[in-house]
Amino acid sequence: MSRPQETTRYRAEPGRMARWVILGVAGVLFVVPILSMLEFSLRSGQSGAHGLEHYSAIFGGSAGTYAVLFQGILNSLVICLITVLIVLLLLLPTMILVEIAFPRLRGVLEFICIIPITIPSIVLVVGFIPVYSVVARIFGSNPWTLAFAVGIIVLPYAFRPIAANLAGVEVVTLSEAGRSLGASWAQVLWRVILPNLRTGIVSACFITVAVVLGEYTIASFLSQNTFQTALVLVQHTDPYVAVIFAVFALALAFVLLLVIGRLGSLGRNRRSR
């Protein structure tokens, strides 16, 4: 036990004490706003008493008040679904195709997928307004059409986990092996490539869901009711309920991330075995 103490003067790492002080302070600072949200949602009026009445109000009785919120959540879920489909049916096949047939285009694809990070959503919105006047003429002004715009915002986040996964898998060798053993391209894709990319695909989908549920800028400017815009609306009339749903969404995001973490470590274990 005394040896690490002696050598600690020469090591790069912080001492035990320093590590826990830094992490402890950071942990407290980051937990306070979340706990405050919880406390706020439990308040009963101005008296300072606490209770569960705001929670029970959501599920019992006056559901009509929160109709806009539930409609917003429903719209967001539909947008989630379509955005995930955009990732799975447009982005993913293109990435695999580029990896197999056009390795020289890899840099171009990466560049395209990173662009949405460098263009602020508020700038894209300026351009989306005229584009969506055309979209509305074709598809009608339905909330689900937002998925086209959100799919662009999601590109950088969805691209990275799939690209990282692709880089770790010898897609070309695997597909050549599959082909030389007599598999069709469809079989190679379905039974060799996709199973190998499972981790990347699943994380891409989860991150997509998280980004869609948190998206506010585009929805608010294109005047569609989604989870976030509904939260803002409800907040004016009933701040407690808005905060409760924010807490729920945060908890959901944590769960999603834990699932990704578990899937990631599952993949790692399997490879090392």
Add this chain to the structure above:
Amino acid sequence: MTAIVAAPPVPVDSISDAGVLPRRRCAAWLGLVPFSAYVVLFLAIPAVLAVASGFFDSTGDFTLANFAAYTNPTILGNFFSSLWLSALTAVVGAILGALICYAMLGTRAETGLRRTVDSASSVLAQFGGVMLAFAFIATIGTQGVLTKWLVSIGFTTNIFNNFNNNGPLLYQIPGLVIPYLYFQVPLMVLTFMPAVEGLKSTWAEANATLGGTRFTYWTRIGAPILAPAFFGSLILLFANSFSSYATAAALISQGGIIPLAIRQQLTSETIVGVANVAGVLALGMVVVMIVLMSAYSVLQRRASRWRR
């Protein structure tokens, strides 16, 4: 005769792709079409429209008059606020994030601690926007937990409920620093941690062998190696807060920073089509982002030199 004459120039190329390949290559190129079409329709066209709209007036004629917005003191003030807010939150966020990375140094990737910090930072880095605004309304808003606690211990007018004699801090531009740091620090941890992990233990050993202390390790080895990655992350943080909109929009109903100024332009004069001053402001944002991202890619290239 004609066949022989016409044939030679073509086969030279296609013989290398012998047999069925040309047809398949064609099919493969076709496979790129759906994604390209999508990106053109919903990324390229909107981006071009956004920037181009600044060059036209409301009747559709080309004009440079919209750039007069940049002589408007309010707009200039907004740009200035955006820049200092982003710079401040980037620098403070980067330093605090780097400290957390430092504290994590030497912990194994599989431990519960690392996993907690990793997933917490991914969640919190994405936790911008409306919900973040709520969290801070509940913490340092007029009825916030911290505000009320400060009042209860005697600070009846504390910094949170009255800042600069302008009312609650949270609803003013300087007040945005606090919620912004809440997503800047986790983003720093996410982007800077890989670089910190890349520090090789052999370097620390070499330093120790040569009689160096932890201080010389950090000043002579650690800091110079991490510097490009650190400044790269710093630029990313700046860009992140420069472009963030939802948090500010949920807290501040007026303008004050450029994204809010764009909102004012878009909502106050939404004649059908595009509000043109918004286009000019958008162009300004894009220019700032292009400068930043070019700097970022240069630094990334320098930083990756030590990765191998």
